[in-house]
Amino acid sequence: MIYKHGQYRIPHFSHKSKVDCIGFSENESQTHLKGKLMFKQQVEAMGHPVEIEATMMSIEQRADVFLPDDQLVLEYQCSPISFSEIARRTRNYRSLGYDVIWILGDRRRTGILRSEAVAKFARFHPQLGFYIIFYSVANNQFWLYFQLRELAGKIVSQARNFSTLAAILKFVKGYKQPATTAISxxxxxxxxxxxxxxxxxxxxxxxxxxxxxxxxxxxxxxxxxxxxxxxxxxxxxxxxxxxxxxxxxxxxxxxxxxxxxxxxxxxxxxxxxxxxxxxxxxxxxxxxxxxxxxxxxxxxxxxxxxxxxxxxxxxxxxxxxxxxxxxxxxxxxxxxxxxxxxxxx
CATH class of the missing domain: 1.10.472 (Cyclin A; domain 1)
Incomplete structure (x- = not known):
């Protein structure tokens, strides 16, 4: 701990670094916690080793769900977050050789088909195009918005729902874009x-x-x-x-x-x-x-x-x-x- 005695705040103690305290946990909603636990259970059901709240000391970040064998991080984002913070965390994970998939919660689903949200969270797949993944704790259901396109200032997409993480990851990995048909x-x-x-x-x-x-x-x-x-x-x-x-x-x-x-x-x-x-x-x-x-x-x-x-x-x-x-x-x-x-x- 560090003792702080400044000009504006009352004297108090604070942590030197969040990652130094293994018992530290961010203030999170029950929805966020339930989502992470559900991801952990579903990854284990797929036969993959998984860690929840995995501390990564070198970048001072804590991954919601980490699949060490796959070098993959799953982040469950339920609250507002800035573009710069999303980019910083993503960049830090990639500096360690880890891919990261941001999965958005129910509260983030409203208004996601806006250019600002697409800039933050959309990934790209050669067949799926630009896509975003959601997970609803209340419904225990995943949603995939893919082929994100802009039409006269409006973001449009195709959408599919899935019951498990395994199903949606399999779809993303194996999707083949249908042959283009002539438009009348x-x-x-x-x-x-x-x-x-x-x-x-x-x-x-x-x-x-x-x-x-x-x-x-x-x-x-x-x-x-x-x-x-x-x-x-x-x-x-x-x-x-x-x-x-x-x-x-x-x-x-x-x-x-x-x-x-x-x-x-x-x-x-x-x-x-x-x-x-x-x-x-x-x-x-x-x-x-x-x-x-x-x-x-x-x-x-x-x-x-x-x-x-x-x-x-x-x-x-x-x-x-x-x-x-x-x-x-x-x-x-x-x-x-x-x-x-x-x-x-």
């Missing part, structure tokens, strides 16, 4: 109309999501909601990694490429544009290493889409602008085009 023109049309309506409503309500890009477009003599169709993917969705929305990011790129008065862009200029766009629109992920690579994929795919639609062509040094993408005069004109066109992209 009518379904694509409906999706784009719904997306356009949501964007227009947000703009009318002066939602902060689109405010900056509305202003940028206005300064260029353009109307944000009238952005070219190339800015909308066929499904209207993108990875949930962008501050504001992926649509804002694409509109910004179109303005930079086609409204600058230049007829071409060198590879160096494209790289600078990419770096700048990540700074402006990138959202760091606490659970995903090298998240910038996802932006690189999106950037490359967008340039390829511009080439495929005949707006640019690749050269040895970069790209050359062939023709300008068409902007719409406003919401009504764009809506009519989506409703009547036989070729939306």
């Amino acid at each position: 023109l009518n379904k694509n049309r409906t999706s784009l109309l719904n997306q356009l309506k949501r964007i227009q409503q947000s703009i009318v309500l002066k939602n902060a999501t689109y405010r900056d890009m509305v202003t940028r477009c206005y300064a260029s003599g353009r109307i944000f909601v009238g952005c070219p169709m190339i800015c909308h993917s066929k499904q209207g969705m993108g990875v949930p990694l962008f501050k504001r929305t992926i649509l804002c990011w694409k509109v910004w790129l179109v303005l930079q490429l086609f409204e600058s008065g230049q007829s071409d862009a060198s590879n160096d200029q494209l790289n600078d544009l990419f770096v700048q766009s990540v700074k402006l629109f990138g959202r760091q992920m606490a659970q995903v290493d090298n998240y910038v690579r996802f932006f690189q994929i999106e950037f490359t795919n967008f340039i390829i889409a511009l080439r495929t639609q005949g707006y640019v062509r690749h050269t040895i040094d970069g790209i050359k602008i062939i023709r300008q993408p068409e902007w719409f005069s406003g919401y009504d004109q764009k809506r009519r085009f989506i409703m009547t066109s036989g070729h939306l992209m």
Whole structure:
């Protein structure tokens, strides 16, 4: 113990370090404690050695549930926690060679499909995409939200529930993404109309999501909601990694490429544009290493889409602008085009 006698607090004793006291336990709710005990029982039922409240002296952290043979930590998060704290704990576990899965409690399930929560807790799997795991102590049930995507500023996903930890971990490990099926023109049309309506409503309500890009477009003599169709993917969705929305990011790129008065862009200029766009629109992920690579994929795919639609062509040094993408005069004109066109992209 340390005796403290300061200027503002009454004299008192405090611990030198939490990890020095093996009997120390964080003030936790009954839900949190029950969840950890349930994880321990289920891991033991799977035949794996497991430790609860495992003290890791070198990083001054205590893991909720630790699987030493699997080098895996399970953290059951029932209370609010900052992005920086999530990132710090995750980084510390990984410095020891341990993977960590954050499993969220009932109280965290409400509002999880928001970009801030996705940035904190989402993991990535090549087949599942971005995903988050929940566990309800009250219902003794796990929930998996996967294929997290952003649609006009809203996070959407697929969801499945599981009765055991073994079942959900098996699903995550062995999941194979179904083959992509072609989307009908009518379904694509409906999706784009719904997306356009949501964007227009947000703009009318002066939602902060689109405010900056509305202003940028206005300064260029353009109307944000009238952005070219190339800015909308066929499904209207993108990875949930962008501050504001992926649509804002694409509109910004179109303005930079086609409204600058230049007829071409060198590879160096494209790289600078990419770096700048990540700074402006990138959202760091606490659970995903090298998240910038996802932006690189999106950037490359967008340039390829511009080439495929005949707006640019690749050269040895970069790209050359062939023709300008068409902007719409406003919401009504764009809506009519989506409703009547036989070729939306």
